[in-house]
Amino acid sequence: MLKNFLKNSLLFRFGILPFLVPKRGSVVVTFHNLKSSDFSWFERVLDTIQDTHDIADPETLIVGPEKTTKKPQLFLTFDDGFRSNYFIAKNILKPRGLKAIFFVPRKFINLTDNYAEEFAKEHFYLKEGSTVDLLGDCGAMNWDQVRWLVANGHSIGAHTDTHPVLSTLTFDEKYKQIVISSGLLEQAIGRTVRFFAFPFGNPASIDPVSLQLVIDRFDYGFSNVRGMVNEGREKRVLLRQNLEPGMPAWLVNAIITGRLDWLYRKARVELSSKVNSLHSAEINSGRH
Numbered sequence: 638m639l640k641n642f643l644k645n646s647l648l649f650r651f652g653i654l655p656f657l658v659p660k661r662g663s664v665v666v667t668f669h670n671l672k673s674s675d676f677s678w679f680e681r682v683l684d685t686i687q688d689t690h691d692i693a694d695p696e697t698l699i700v701g702p703e704k705t706t707k708k709p710q711l712f713l714t715f716d717d718g719f720r721s722n723y724f725i726a727k728n729i730l731k732p733r734g735l736k737a738i739f740f741v742p743r744k745f746i747n748l749t750d751n752y753a754e755e756f757a758k759e760h761f762y763l764k765e766g767s768t769v770d771l772l773g774d775c776g777a778m779n780w781d782q783v784r785w786l787v788a789n790g791h792s793i794g795a796h797t798d799t800h801p802v803l804s805t806l807t808f809d810e811k812y813k814q815i816v817i818s819s820g821l822l823e824q825a826i827g828r829t830v831r832f833f834a835f836p837f838g839n840p841a842s843i844d845p846v847s848l849q850l851v852i853d854r855f856d857y858g859f860s861n862v863r864g865m866v867n868e869g870r871e872k873r874v875l876l877r878q879n880l881e882p883g884m885p886a887w888l889v890n891a892i893i894t895g896r897l898d899w900l901y902r903k904a905r906v907e908l909s910s911k912v913n914s915l916h917s918a919e920i921n922s923g924r925h
């Protein structure tokens with residue numbers, strides 16, 4: 638969650654921001670539900686991004702180290718399986734030849750609007766205090782739309798069955814939400830699923846057991862802690878930069894160049910200490 642005071646702060650924009658040094662390197666950005674009234678904002682964001690970054694196919698995350706392009710790479714991700722994400726892919730990403738990862742909670746897909754709204758209220762907005770104002774805004778994709786994304790070269794990522802706070806679950810529940818769920822997702826789309834996004838993605842929602850299950854099962858787990866790709870690539874738990882509808886271009890630019898990351902240092906330390914404890918436990922138990 639972006640510190641709200643920044644958004645309209647002239648002091649921040651003109652007094653502090655110019656002194657913050659941009660970070661180098663690739664970055665992953667996250668979007669959630671975008672209303673149709675946000676689509677023109679989204680197109681402007683793509684233009685802003687492409688001034689400074691190459692928007693790359695997320696599959697290149699698996700292939701290996703970053704390509705040596707003039708601009709750093711940027712990877713697009715969309716969380717939660719909203720129908721609006723499909724319309725964006727069809728009407729905005731496709732004409733521009735851009736690919737993204739769509740992280741879908743399996744049991745949200747195919748819900749009719751009434752059930753989708755209930756699901757969104759119950760499972761997506763636990764603490765955010767977000768309001769669901771229009772029924773159509775939180776409509777879910779159906780499986781045909783998910784398969785259209787696959788057929789058009791996008792990646793589908795796992796996002797559990799019901800979007801729980803994983804750290805509050807028993808081991809069996811975690812296994813079901815992470816491992817079993819992704820197997821069923823693979824069956825539904827006919828493709829291997831290699832990416833996983835932690836629901837909510839803040840350090841408190843991510844526990845070592847879930848981390849271990851994700852690292853064993855997927856090529857990459859995606860958090861929602863702000864940072865750059867190179868800060869998580871080696872340990873395979875990536876940091877992401879969330880972008881919210883209405884953010885002005887200067888703020889989008891500040892975020893994707895990591896200039897706000899210092900505000901989220903505590904969260905990065907908390908997450909990386911969990912990830913590191915896992916890796917040292919593996920070494921101690923003689924696993925690679």
Ligand SMILES: [Zn+2]
Pocket residue numbers: 716717796800835836837
């Ligand atoms: Zn989510």
